[in-house]
Amino acid sequence: MSDLGRDYETSLDPTRRRRDGVHYTPRAVADELVERAFAVHLSAIASEVPFSVCDPTCGAGVFLLAAADALVARGRTPFDALACLRGMDIDPEALDLARTELLVWARAQGVTAELPSVFVVGDALNDQWPNDGHLDVVVGNPPFGGQLAGATVRDQSAVAGAARILGRPAGYTDTAGVLLVRALDAVRPGGSVVFVQPLSILGARDGAIVRDFVSPALESIWIPDDQLFDAAVHVCAPVLRKPQPVAAGSGNNETDVIPTWTELAAEAMGVPSVRLRGTPLSSLAECTAGFRHEFYDVAAATVERGSVGSESADFPTLITVGLIDPARLLWGTRAARIAGTTFAEPVVDVAKLSKPFELRKRPKLLVATQTRVIEAVADYDGMLWPSVPVISVLPRSDDAGALDLLLASLIAPPASVWAARQAAGTARSPGAVRLSATQLAQLPLPTDRERWIEGSQQLRAGQLTTAVRTLTAAYGLSEHEQLAVLDWWTFRSQRRKRQGKKAGL
Ligand SMILES: C[S@@+](CC[C@H](N)C(=O)[O-])C[C@H]1O[C@@H](n2cnc3c(N)ncnc32)[C@H](O)[C@@H]1O
Known part of the structure; x- marks a missing residue:
């Protein structure tokens, strides 16, 4: 974004801006997307064909502007590059700015003739868009x-325009x-579209x-x-290429395998591609999540541990998402906010609940x-109360060792990679892993039982760094895959800590 653009944007009335x-x-983003x-x-750009x-x-x-520079960098003359450009906007003042910006660019490039670009x-x-249906690129x-x-x-x-484009009411x-x-319609077959979108396009x-x-x-x-933008919205940009029409009777029976949005999002986010082959978590445990209405029930029953009578066994410890680190409970060392109130040591007064604590x-x-990676803790004596949206994993066996093994399977980096690939791009931010109880139940378990037990013991002994290595090996991945998974997990975990520190947590 230029100074002219920034000044104009900030001068606009906020209601109109919204x-x-x-x-x-930002210019760097425009360069990247162009x-x-x-x-x-x-090759078309390097030749002299119209573009x-x-x-x-x-x-x-x-x-x-980014396109003009990119065209010149690939051999077009500045005048030719300008002749490729088509700009449109609903705001005539913004369009004047665009024209001025390109004029300044043209003069700096030695172009003295009138601008050949279309605005x-x-x-x-x-x-109608300029060159509608015949454009090479919309960006x-x-x-x-x-x-x-x-x-x-x-x-x-x-509303009418959107319905015409989609062929049905656009709704939400x-x-x-x-x-x-609409942009895909405006390019010729073989033409490209790169248009910034809210990240929610990937899964909403x-x-x-x-x-x-x-x-x-x-x-x-x-x-x-x-x-990237002060709109405080996470963004993405699908890169599209309009398919050529298939000739009638071409007799091509091969079906192209189209990668899913999730797979491409995982790739874009650098999540390693590994296949886990173990049996699902559901074979050893049941996964459940509380319901939204429970949250308010529990919030109303939450008190500080120090308050009267709350030392008794009937006051389970309330655990929010923010109090869970990988294999480490932060209750008592980090404050928790529950329905707008901050608690140092929140416990639940079960007598006030509408459902029995049992x-x-x-x-x-x-x-x-x-x-950023899967974070889970064990509740050995059943005295932790999961605050919505914390997921509970309930082992089918009463053996304490079973709980340790399950914890190890979740802390294992391949589990985070698996979860990140399953729902890539559908979390609230690109750096987060979205988990649901149903999805977690499908998590493949480690295949090498000896290493799995060894890793769970290391975890129990507080040796997280050693444990994650052993547990990665327990998933039976190749050396190369293990390195990729560990690198990704370590990077994501460190980011988590840095962000936590920045937020003063
Ligand atoms: C997110 S800004 C992006 C502007 C420019 N493409 C950039 O990236 O810096 C969206 C632009 O769309 C324009 N706009 C909003 N509604 C429009 C519409 N229905 N038709 C054309 N332009 C529109 C606004 O005036 C604004 O300039």
Whole structure:
């Protein structure tokens, strides 16, 4: 983003900024996405054939500038590069800025003629796009417009435009997703689309219609690890290439295996690809998660341990996600916030609960969700109370050794890799692993029982670093796979600690 763009963006009235999704893109991100969009067109770009690149919601033109530089770097003359560019935006002032930015660029490149680029004021949902249907590349960052927040709910004309694009009412589908579908329509067969999207496009139910439309064109997904825009939304960018139409009667019966969004997201996030072959966790234990309504029931029954009478055995210790580290309980060393109140040592006054405590009074594992690697602790005497959304793993055997083995299987780095691949991109942030009780029940167990027992003993003795190595080996992976898994797990664990420290935890 240029100074002009930044100044203009901050000068806008916040309501309008929210309504039109005005969050200009940092230049480094535009460069990266233009590179990805151009990757399959390098020979066309290097030749003199006409080539067109459009950002239909171009704002102050950062993607067009990035495209101009990339075209020149690949041999186009500056004038030729400018002739490739098509910009459109609903905001005429933003379009003026884009024009000015490109004019400054042109003059700096020695171009004295009038700008050959095309700029049109238009509504990308309802109007024709420049070179519509024949574009080589569409690249940009369209407005995000969630349909739950009042400020970004579509007006009547946008509702009609979105419905026309999807062929049915768009409902809660984000406007950015609708424009992704529209962009694929605007490129020629073989053309590319790289359009920034909210990360939720990868897994949200309301994004399914968009995923269905664009899946045949999906080649890869770009996922940055940090938040890029001050919109405080995690983003990604599917990299699409419009398939060539299949000639009628071509007789090709081979079905292409299309990688799933989850697989491509896992790849984009650098999660190693390994296959675990063990029997599922459900063969040894049952996984359950509390219900949302339980949370409020328990919150109302939570007291500080130091308060009257709470030393008694009827006051189980309340464990939130934040109090669970890998094989380490932080209760008493870290405060917990429960329904807006901070507790140093939260316990549950079971007499105040609407359901009997006995239901939970069992040895079990407690597993956190939305963490960077799987984090779980053992509850040997059944006195820990899982606060929603903590998952409980209840062993089918009463043997204390069984609990240790189960804990070891969850702390083992291959388990985190497996979970990260299962639901890649669908957690709240790219760095988190989303877990559900149902999914956890499918987790494959280690296959080398001797190493599994050895690793669980090391874990019990507090030797986490040694244990994770032994347990990685217990999954029967090749040396190469073990290294990749351990590297990934160690990196993710260290990030977790650094972020924790930064947050003052
Ligand atoms: C997220 S900003 C991105 C701008 C630019 N592509 C960038 O990345 O810096 C979204 C842009 O979409 C424009 N916009 C919003 N609704 C639009 C619509 N229906 N048609 C065209 N442009 C629209 C806004 O004016 C804003 O410039």
